Amino acid sequence: MRNFKVEYQSGIPSPSFEGGDAEAWVLEAFLREATSFMSQMLAAVTDAQAIPSRPVDFGGNEISFEADAETIAITAEWIRDDAGNECVARIPTEEAKRLLLTWQDVLSGQRPHPHP
Secondary structure: OOOEEEEEEOOEEEEEEOOOOHHHHHHHHHHHHHHHHHHHHHHHHHHHHHOOOOOEEEEOOOEEEEEOOOEEEEEEEEEEOOOOOEEEEEEEHHHHHHHHHHHHHHHOOOOOOOOO
16 A cells, blocks of 8 residues: 655645655646545545446546546656656555545545545
8 A cells, every 4th residue: 555645835735655756746646636626536436446347537637547446547647758658557446545535634634544
């Protein structure tokens, strides 16, 4: 399970994943997007888990994703590899949900805690 730390920039929380690589940047963009679209993103992930026979798509300002019951593929619209391809982070859907719920705690001013 990936974890992030919260950094504050001018009093605004910002997620920071270890590694400083493309996957970390995509996951940071995923949580930043949730700052504005938390309910829609959580609903998409929950739907993907509930209906395993079809993937669920989400498109926002910074990222888009396709989720199924097992895996979520997150694409950051502006992060590209050396060949110019969009970078994609693939993580378990349950982990994506846990990250969203933890970020929701941060945004609500609560101390983040692990979610089941």
